[in-house]
Amino acid sequence: MILNTIENLVRPVFPFTAIVGQEEMKLALILNVIDPSIGGVMIMGDRGTGKSTTIRAIADLLPEIEVVADDPFNSHPFNIELMSEEIKQAVENKIVLPTKYIKVPMVDLPLGATEDRLCGTIDIEKALKDGVKTFEPGLLAKANRGILYVDEVNLLDDHLVDLLLDSAASGWNTVEREGISIRHPSRFVLVGSGNPEEGELRPQLLDRFGMHAEIRTVKDPALRVKIVEQRSQFDKSPQQYISQSIPQQDELKQHIINAQINLPTTQIDYDLKVKISQVCAELDVDGLRGDIVTNRAAKAFAAYNNRDHVSQEDIRKTITLCLRHRLRKDPLESIDSGDKVNKVFQEVFG
Template sequence: MKIPFPFAAIVGQDDMKLAILLVSIDRNIGGVMVFGDRGTGKSTAVRSLAALLPPMQIVAGCRFNYPPSNVSDPCSQVCNVDDRINCHEIDTVPVPVVDLPLGATEDRVVGALDLERALTRGEKSFEPGLLARAHRGFLYIDEVNLLEDHLVDLLLDVAASGENIVEREGLSVKHPAGFVLVGSGNPEEGELRPQLLDRFGLSVEVKTPTNLADRVEILRRCDAFARDPEAFTVHWSEKNAEIRDLIVASRGRLDSIEVGDASLETMSRLCMATDADGLRGELTLMRAARAAAALAEDPRVGPDHIRRVAPMALRHRLRRDPLDESGSSARIERAIAEVLSP
């Protein structure tokens, strides 16, 4: 198994790292879309999640990542009796970070009839796909703007419902598919469909570093990792563990974070000032600001938290204004200056 680059060793790209931490603290934020130049560490940061996140408990051997407390009737819909012999045993596994290749077929994504069992034993059995593997974890799509339309529609349905429903080849299967969608892409290679873009809670832009010291440090660390991945990972393991502990602690205090009426009003005024589409922007902004407060060990959401997460929560929800040539980030910064001015 390929060793992922340690999350703690990534140089710069603070917005991208913050967005990943926020959705790791609160899955309800709804995922991250990372736009940027080629070779800026987008996929590296996402794939480092697997080694960063705290492990989770599942029913031993379960291919659908069911938690031990949730073993009930749904199992009978997707597993044969032979597959349920360990349903009362518990296993601890890494949180799944599943890659969805651009060339994946629909059967590979949603699951299909287990042909081997059908041919050798004459039984209809469901072979789970990538959505089942990603349940309770992260589904990562590199170059998501190149994803085929029919897969985009499929992901929209599953992301909205949290369930994967398969009706084909005499099978009728429904299983939970609650995952955090993470995508990366290069804007030069095509735009993302608005319906899918709206499903990402946060959107960040990454750029090629312009600081000489940062570029030199990136070269130094990449070279050290390429020469000896195991030693490099061990060197950064303590820092990675600190980030993991911070995620766990932040999750624990998330529900106690106070979001006062003044903060809620500020968020709504920001969304109105930027003319953001729908109300999903406000909900995402509230959840992201609360996670940011938990990360900072603050008891309540304040202007600093809102200011920090507003660009990534609203940037991809703005309507295009043909009379305004400035980018979405500049429009949000202007709105922040107006709404959050002393």
């Protein structure tokens, strides 16, 4: 009886493998999960196209991670880069720390969040009561080794977006408050979503997202009916619907784990790297971030398809996602940015 009550308290999540369409968004999320150094994904599209559902579904799909028990930063028990300073000292002093497995953290950043809520602050209550200055971790601490999701990121305050992107790029969050300096790991996959009708992100901020997926409302009537029916079945009996999807979910989960294992040994030939950079140069992409992200995404895609060498097809499948948001906006240009990337890719790669 108690088990049923606890199970009912957990909000059911729509299975990732049951989501129909929106292949571009699903691929971008999977590649970022395989290699978080790609730098996150920005998902722009119409209202009601399943952006939030898909993002929550990918977090639910991921295998559990091992963390140091009772550590607010989800510190890794072995990897120094993913440990808080306190845990690192304990490991150096050869103290045996208890560990546990948890679901990959999925943290939502609300639009009204303050800087203190995001980065962390001093626990005033403890300072007044015990006379001890204690750090109270924020959302960046909770998101370490997980996914940080910002819905309507184009409506978020610019200074919060700056803080987010700095932490995502460096993998660390530093807080200076009341004479206390705290630095903790903050490695997460940053996922933003928004509707372009409600305003665009500044180009320099957009450029900091590794990938950019554009999604549109499904037009095919048969496919729309299928989506509506699936949602109705899920709402009617969530647990039954989830249990039917377990074999496909487990298969995809294993696929992702294998890709993460194979990624370090996946190679990309020098001539393909040169052609990627040639595409970026011809598209007049500022900086080298586009080159780096395209290389990483192509390797992740090759690993996902169980190959140890990147092919031209791997690059073709990923380059638009990596470059379309880095092009300079020309109000007189009639061609879509994604089509422009494809056109230059065909010219360079043949």
